[in-house]
């Protein structure tokens with residue numbers, strides 16, 4: 001559904017950042033994207049919804065292409081981006097207005113608007129905060145408001161660019177559970193993250209390195225093959241624990257159970 005076809009990108013000519021990047025993401029997938037600082041993850045996110053144009057190659061969403069100006073509006077409706085810092089995303093002074101704002105730009109009729117706003121706030125469990133000021137919310141609530149304002153536009157794909165990285169554990173788990181619930185309902189989720197524990201929860205992971213996709217497979221494969229050894233990225237806690245215990249069991253194994261079997265108490 002979302003296709004990167006030999007995409008090249010540079011900010012400064014002669015300094016290529018992405019070189020011939022090709023991959024395809026299917027409807028309903030949950031894909032994590034990882035890579036070191038400066039590897040081009042945020043650039044990739046901006047190419048996905050046409051905020052940036054490939055220097056060469058093409059980014060397509062179904063039969064739409066970010067190259068065609070006529071397609072761009074539709075693509076931006078269908079590919080929602082949630083950024084790291086929620087504060088930078090607010091324009092209005094209440095949670096409700098924030099969600100309404102995006103819809104006004106889309107010229108959604110009034111009656112439909114109120115249905116969509118209610119549904120979006122309910123989806124992120126923010127219906128009790130409709131009148132609250134966005135800037136006074138907790139980090140997790142701010143991100144959930146940002147997600148609601150995108151959901152109201154009825155996108156097909158949500159791209160989270162380190163959207164959990166500035167949140168405390170509670171805020172993070174709230175946003176992650178919204179992501180997983182939306183995925184369960186059929187939404188395509190792309191989650192750019194430095195948290196390897198979050199990568200384990202994805203169905204598929206892309207590793208960006210040296211301007212190319214260095215790995216494309218399942219999280220257990222990524223962590224098992226030692227691919228990460230050459231990259232400035234951590235292993236997830238569960239994987240490190242397994243290695244420390246000298247175990248080689250499935251990643252989904254219960255780590256408490258593993259500790260118990262290694263150190264019997266009696």
Ligand SMILES: Nc1ncnc2c1ncn2[C@@H]1O[C@H](COP(=O)(O)OP(=O)(O)OP(=O)(O)O)[C@@H](O)[C@H]1O
Pocket residue numbers: 011012017035036037038039040041042043044
């Ligand atoms: N607007 C810009 N103009 C010039 N160079 C830029 C611009 N935006 C990003 N870059 C450079 O492009 C490279 C990739 O940036 P990008 O933000 O895509 O990486 P990233 O993988 O998201 O990094 P991080 O993990 O720090 O978020 C970096 O070297 C960055 O300095």
Ligand SMILES: [Mg+2]
Pocket residue numbers: 041042043161162
């Ligand atoms: Mg980034």
